[in-house]
Amino acid sequence: MSIALALSLVHAGAKGNTRSQIASAICKGANDDQLKKHYSFLASAIVKPKNGVEVNLANKAFIDKNFTIKDSYLKAISYAYKASAQNIDISDPAEAAEVMNEFVKTATKGKIEEIIDKDNISPDAVMFLINALYLKADWKEEFKQSATRDRKFYIKEGVSKSIPFMSVKAKNRDYASDDQVQVLSLPYKDTDYRFNIFLPKEKFGLEKVVKGLTAEKVQGLLGKLEDTLLNIEIPKMKLEKELNLKETLENIGLEDMFGNEADFGEISAAQLKVDEKGTTAAAATFVEIVLRSMMVPSHDPIDFVADHPFLFALTYKNHPLFIGVFSN
Structure with missing residues (x-):
């Protein structure tokens, strides 16, 4: 989401092939007005006050003091994306870096x-166009710390590592599956926000799953979620990643951005932490507990054991805010 919003700021001032390539990459099939409305809506919706979820989103243009940006562009990004602008002295890189x-x-x-x-x-x-996104969310139903214990996570054939796993036994949670993947969807206290795990049924089949996991297939799986009796074991996670996006963006069609006429340096940093209480994420409370009536299960619980590489997506109303892979 942070990368897409940063690119939407570029899109607002781009022309020709660069503009159309960005649109295709971040909102395929949408026209310019639809793209602006989509990201403007998300940027506004996710920062509204909510129960058990804290979100901070900031967009800013840092402009060299000797360079003039058209007022029409600054007004456009301010109106659509609540982006502000600030002049900096890029001839003093130490000071400029400190400010940003x-x-x-x-x-x-x-x-x-x-x-x-x-x-x-x-x-x-x-x-410099910068987007920063911070999210802290409490699970609707927390994991008990007393149930967390070490077990093996299988990194690749013949390689494993013992790490802490959170667990819950014989509880109803939202679940779906197809012939390749199991899907677990864990809601936060504001249930518009969810942490979704796409776990390959084949232990080291993540690459195959990712290649076949189109947006339509993801939405189809999330649309099939059902309240299901499960035994769940998922790893505690803390992920940090810094990416130079040039090669990635070129691979998805943003070739003109990195041509001779304009040089866009793209760097993204992200951090995500998942534990018993919830999730803290950056790219960059307690609520009613619903008691379920106790029933004797009519069938054995399905095992959802995320002990091998999987894909995850932190979503708002099925819009992805953070997507990643847990593999080591």
Whole structure:
């Protein structure tokens, strides 16, 4: 989501092939107005006050003090994406980096302290577009810490590592499956937000699953979720990743962005932590407990044991905010 929002800021000021390539990458099939409305809606919706979920989203354009940006562009990103603008002295890369890193650190509640190093600031740079997204969410139904214990996670054939797994036995949770994958969907206290795990049925079949997992298939699986009796074991997670997105974006069709006429340096940093109480994520309370009537199960619980590489997606109303792979 953070990457897509940053690209939507670029899209607002781009022309020609660059504009159409960005649109195809982040909102395929949509026209310019639909793209703007989609990301504007998400940017507004996810930051509204809610129960048990805290979200902070910040968009900002940092502009070299010697460069003039059209007012029409600044007004467009302000109106659609609530983005602000600030002048900086890019000829002083140390100061420029400090200002931008402080913005990201504040927006992500200190989870991401640095997005750019002074040595990575080109003397020819004229503007930086930064999106920072922070989310902290409590599970609707927490995992008991007393039920967390170490077990093997199988990284690849012949390689495993003992890590802490959270578990719950014989409880009803939202679940779906097809011939390739099991899907577990865990709601947060605000149930519009969910943590979805796509677990390959084949132990080391993640690559095959990911290749076949189109947006339509993902939405189809999420649409099939049913309240199901499960035995669940999933790893506690803390993931941190910094990516240079140039190659990735070129691979999905954004070739003109990195041509001779304009050089877009793209770096994304993300952190995600999942534990017994909930999830804290950056790219960058307690509520009613529903008591279920106790019934004698008519069948044995289905085992959902995420002890091998899987895909996850943290979603808002099935819109992905964070997507990743847990593999090691």
